[in-house]
Amino acid sequence: MPLTRKRIGEIAIALHNYRFEQKGIRIAPSEKRNLYNASNEIGISKEKLERFLLRRIGDLLKTTFRIEVELAKLDPEEEGNIAFEYGKYILRRDGMKFLDMGRNEIEKMSEKTGISFGEIALFFREAGISITEDSFGKER
16 A cells, blocks of 8 residues: 555654664754755755754754753644655765565664554655656656
């Protein structure tokens, strides 16, 4: 059964949170340029992308240190779309390394996020198809 756009967005947000929990978040002046580049490439305003990332930092503070941070909310559908597009940007930037992920890594993601292995696999399939379509155009 294919994933809905809403579910794709929910999974994208959960996987961003997982990624930040595992690898941390780099906050440095050079990141402003990376944010600007990502914003231009994915066609989402820098302000919305910043707000999305601030919400991820808030989620990380909440889960790691139990610190509640009051942040402006985004429309859930819009936030899911930003998560998916920014996730595709990261996958392209990192050379689609998710293709090298083994079953164990996806099982670990599944356990940590509460999202089934099958849904994560379908998500990465959707992301791969979308990246290919972005690069080469949709199948006619």
